[in-house]
Amino acid sequence: MTNEEQNQSRPVALVTGASRGIGRGIAFELGKMGWAVVVNYAGNATAATECLALLREAGGEGITCQADIALAEDRKRLLETTLTTFGRIDLLVNNAGVAPSVRADILEASEESFDRLIEINLKGPYFLTQQVAKAMIAQVERSPELPSPQIINITSISAYAPSVNRGDYCISKAGLGMMTALWATRLAEYGIRVYEIRPGVIETDMTAGVKEKYDRLIAEGAWHLRRWGYPEDIGRAVAAIARQDFPFSTGEIFNVDGGFHLRSL
Numbered sequence: 001m002t003n004e005e006q007n008q009s010r011p012v013a014l015v016t017g018a019s020r021g022i023g024r025g026i027a028f029e030l031g032k033m034g035w036a037v038v039v040n041y042a043g044n045a046t047a048a049t050e051c052l053a054l055l056r057e058a059g060g061e062g063i064t065c066q067a068d069i070a071l072a073e074d075r076k077r078l079l080e081t082t083l084t085t086f087g088r089i090d091l092l093v094n095n096a097g098v099a100p101s102v103r104a105d106i107l108e109a110s111e112e113s114f115d116r117l118i119e120i121n122l123k124g125p126y127f128l129t130q131q132v133a134k135a136m137i138a139q140v141e142r143s144p145e146l147p148s149p150q151i152i153n154i155t156s157i158s159a160y161a162p163s164v165n166r167g168d169y170c171i172s173k174a175g176l177g178m179m180t181a182l183w184a185t186r187l188a189e190y191g192i193r194v195y196e197i198r199p200g201v202i203e204t205d206m207t208a209g210v211k212e213k214y215d216r217l218i219a220e221g222a223w224h225l226r227r228w229g230y231p232e233d234i235g236r237a238v239a240a241i242a243r244q245d246f247p248f249s250t251g252e253i254f255n256v257d258g259g260f261h262l263r264s265l
Contacts, residue, residue, distance in 0.1 A: 010036040010061060011147070012086040013242065014078070014132070016069055016125070017096030019047035021204035022154060025231025026093055027051050029239040031060025038082045039064045040096065069096050069124035079131050088139055090147065091242055092132045094125035094176070095154040099169055099206050106167040114168040121172035125153065126179055133187055140190050147244055148191040153180045154234065155198050157257050177253070184251030193250040197237050200257025202229040224259030 013030050017023040019041035027037045028051070037055055039062055041048035048064040055062055065081050067074035082089055098120050100113050129151060136149040158166070159173040177196055184194035200223060201207060201214050218226050237256050246252065255261045 010034060010086075011090040011242070012036045012038070012082065012088050013091040013093060014038040014040065014082050014089055015093040015095055016040045016078075016128070017042070018093075019044050019051050019064075021206065022199065022202055022231045022234045023093075023095045024051045024054070025233075025235035026095060026154075026238045027055050027060075027062070027235075028058055029232065029235030030091075030242060031055025031058035031062070033060070033239060033242065035060050035062075035091075035242070036086055037062035038078070038085075040067055040069070040078060042066070042068050042096070068120075069128055070119040071124075072127065075124065075128045075131060078128070079135060083135060088143070088146070089132060089135055090149050092129065092136075092149075092151045093154065093238060094129065094152070096124065097121045097154070097172070100166050103165040106164050109167060114171075117168040117172045118175075121169070122175040122179070125176060129179070129183055133183065133192065136187075136192050137190050140192065148193060148247075150192065150241060150244075151183060151187075151194045152238055152241055153177075153194070153196045155180075155196050157198060157200050157255075157260050159198060161260075180253075181251050188250055193246070195241055195246075195250070196253045197234060197241075198253055198255050198257065198261075199234050200229050200255075200260045202231060202234065204231065222260070223257060224262060224264075227258065229256065229258060 013035050015023055015027050018027045018039040030037050039048050039051050052062055052064050067078035153176045155176045156173040158170045159177045180194055180196040233256050237254050
């Protein structure tokens with residue numbers, strides 16, 4: 001089999017915000033499974049290239065693609081690049097997201113911050129999923145012998161745990177949860193399954209500024225498994241779904257949070 005034939009036979013994942021943090025952990029785990037991965041990034045081309053090198057070393061293949069998912073034209077170009085390069089799309093991972101530039105009490109928080117987070121964290125994934133879903137439906141009808149395509153939304157414990165100094169972030173993640181239910185319902189007739197992975201506190205650039213706070217919470221037992229979460233924890237959850245391990249589930253929420261969601265007395 002030539003390299004071109006091998007690449008065409010690989011399942012293909014589009015991972016948004018894949019250059020660093022959780023996205024890089026996801027891309028790496030898919031690479032270990034031999035997938036082709038479109039490493040999307042908004043601005044850090046160097047980090048995206050590093051991620052691509054890592055997943056290739058792990059046994060995968062892929063490309064990098066700059067696109068700001070808050071922009072309609074960028075979303076369109078991202079999908080077109082994926083399909084032009086690989087001819088198929090088997091998995092969309094809506095991972096790209098940002099935190100507020102300034103953590104502000106909801107009594108003082110700005111509309112500008114709210115609009116920015118909704119555009120990137122919710123509106124972008126919603127309409128990217130709309131475009132990808134249409135491509136997946138066409139793929140199912142054209143190539144029914146291929147495994148069913150799947151969609152994964154990376155949300156957060158902030159989807160249900162209020163933080164009053166970043167209400168815009170919480171609302172955007174809660175919206176992604178409903179988005180999961182909506183697309184799972186709409187796409188079920190085509191056999192396209194949709195899932196939500198809900199990370200807890202993960203050690204990334206996003207949490208670096210509040211490391212002392214979370215170190216203290218871990219020591220106090222704020223969640224049952226007393227350690228930080230790591231990007232590979234989320235990557236392994238994505239890999240399990242990518243392997244088609246849950247063929248009779250859709251709209252399901254997978255908590256990867258060290259037990260934070262458990263209530264105990």
